[in-house]
Amino acid sequence: MPRYGIPEYRLPYEMLDRDIDVITSLGVKIETNTRVGSDISMDQLHTDYDAVVLAIGLHLGRSTRIPGAEHKQVCKAVDLLRNITDGDKFKLPKQAVVIGGGNVAMDIARSLARLQKQKFGGVKVTVTALEDRAHFLADPVEIKECSEEGIEIFDARGPQECIIEKGKLKGLRTWKVRSIFDEQGRFAPAYDESDELIHEGDMIIEAIGQMSDVSILGEQLTEDLEWNRGRIQVDDNGHTSVEWFWAAGDCVKGPDVVHAVADGHRVAGSIERWLVGRQK
Amino acid sequence: MTEGHSSDYERLQSKKSLAEILEVAVEFERTARDFYTNLIPKVSKQIRYLVEELAEEEQHHFDLFSKLKSRPDIEQLIQAMVDTPASDQRFSDAIHLPDLGEKPDDQAVLQFALGREHAAMEQYRSLAESTEEGPIKELFLFLANEETLHKNQLEKLYYETIHSGGV
Known part of the structure; x- marks a missing residue:
């Protein structure tokens, strides 16, 4: 999990290998x-x-299961993080949309941003989270550093549909979340359907729950x-x-x-x- | 059929007795209870708690709604005709249960349960809105509140397990 679930810029593989070497030197067979x-x-x-x-x-990553989520260009953050670690070939999106407001969402957004910067010279990554900024699940430092890397963050946006035109993924439709918790602090999202945004992207990454x-x-x-x-x-x-x-x-x-x-x-x-x- | 006949017919269709409405409500809970009860042995033990809790909750509602029907103050009103809202057909349709497959996962079960609670909540709220102040309105508000409470519990669980679990 530390190798595949945490990007190398946060936990260098070299440090991980050093710890593993200590364990195997004690006689543990892997x-x-x-x-x-x-x-x-x-x-x-x-x-x-x-x-x-x-x-x-x-x-295993969870899916929102919104319409269009089964498209091949809609993937889960844990799978993509694994691909990046393994050096597997995948088509780097020119414009990516991440669904989620936790640390994994920030990890994949920043990983893609860095690859985009290397390949395209610029960053086009959007993060959309159900929670407003005060209730983000990610650590504040992650959110701050995401913004510093040029990632756009839209808070309080509820994903409604992955837009597909002629078989091609075009982006994500979201509605404004009026409130996410009720007066007792329970999860009860209410949307403002008139406040709709289309976040363009050729890849959508779902970074919600994991199991x-x-x-x-x-x-x-x-x-x-x-x-x-x-x-x-x-x-x-x-x-x-x-x-x-x-x-x-x-x-x-x-x-x-x-x-x-x-x-x-x-x-x-x-x-x-x-x-x-x-x-x- | 002339236009006049048609609108008379529609008016007749748009009203139901309180007895009929409560019967549908009880049937709604019974079918849900049986559906979840039958699902218990089919799902993985990992998520069996969820289906067991849903079955228990529907049993609780079934008992509650059945008792309501025989309450003396309600019995007096049981033949009263009530305007049925546009959501009525959708609500009745929700009694028919879909096939969630042989081994549905927790997300499929929760999404299904949330959809049903939402349909029921909307139905009772609409019935309350179209009913004059009095015991029948209060009854519908009570039913709407029961369904809303359960929907809120399920939404919380959905958020904790599906949307934010493990991030």
């Missing part, structure tokens, strides 16, 4: 390019190991586990309701690399105590 569920089953992991820790992050790909658990383990409102239920040490299974990091607590690392320490201690307890 098997890459192995997908649990297809290359190896969860049952097999259970058979081969005493304890299994799930720390799969939040690699974990828990399909790798398989049906049986999914049923055996206790869940807490969509997330795997764990105790303070990351231990799940299944004896041999722990879960940690973003997939149980939401995105935060610092807390994810702390989780790793707690889970390691918990597993050690559990293994020692079994030997007695």
Whole structure:
């Protein structure tokens, strides 16, 4: 997750590699390019190991599912961030529209802006967020630096439609959000339909919610586990309701690399105590 | 059919007895409850809480609306004719349930539930607006408020899980 979910300008790959080197030097073996569920089953992991820790992050992006969102030039921020990290070829948009007001929205907007600056000599990235500036989910410094990089930010805009003409993506239609929360502070967006904007763009990036790909658990383990409102239920040490299974990091607590690392320490201690307890 | 007959017919169609309206309201809740109840074993355990909560909420509304019908003060008014709003057909249509597929995800379930709550809320609000001050208006306002409360809860959940979850 830190490599694919956080742009290199925020967390240099070199620093990440240095940390990984420390871990592998302690004798930890890392098997890459192995997908649990297809290359190896969860049952097999259970058979081969005493304890299994799930720390799969939040690699799946949510979609607004507004009309036109299925167009091939409408993509999810997490997927595009991965492409950028991997150096995969993709058609850099001349004009991009980002939907979202969180840190991931700012990450992808700034990543695209930097690539545009290198390739086209200028920046044409627009961020549209449902929230007004006072309720942005992104850190204030991210918003400030986004603006400094030449990214246009439209707050309080509700996405209505990805406009497609003759098969080509033309932009995003938004309505002004009159209010996003009601008097009790609950989410209840109300739009001013007369205040409509078309944000032109040849690519729209959805940077709203993210989720974990828990399909790798398989049906049986999914049923055996206790869940807490969509997330795997764990105790303070990351231990799940299944004896041999722990879960940690973003997939149980939401995105935060610092807390994810702390989780790793707690889970390691918990597993050690559990293994020692079994030997007695 | 002459123009006059046609408008008489339309006028007749635009009125329903309170009994009929409450019957549709109860049916609306019953079909929703059964729909969510049948969906519970089909969805992943990860999102089963959501469908279970929806089924519980619809059961609560079903009980509440059924009891209303037999309240003495309402019983006296049950044959009163009420103007039905333009949203009436849309509301009745919402009783027919779509196929969300074999394994719908949380977003599909929430969007469907929000659509139904919105249709119900609009229906009762419109009924209240077209009804004179009195116990029937109060009843419709009560029903609209119930649906609005539930819609607000669902919108909050939608925002937390779909729109901002994990960003």
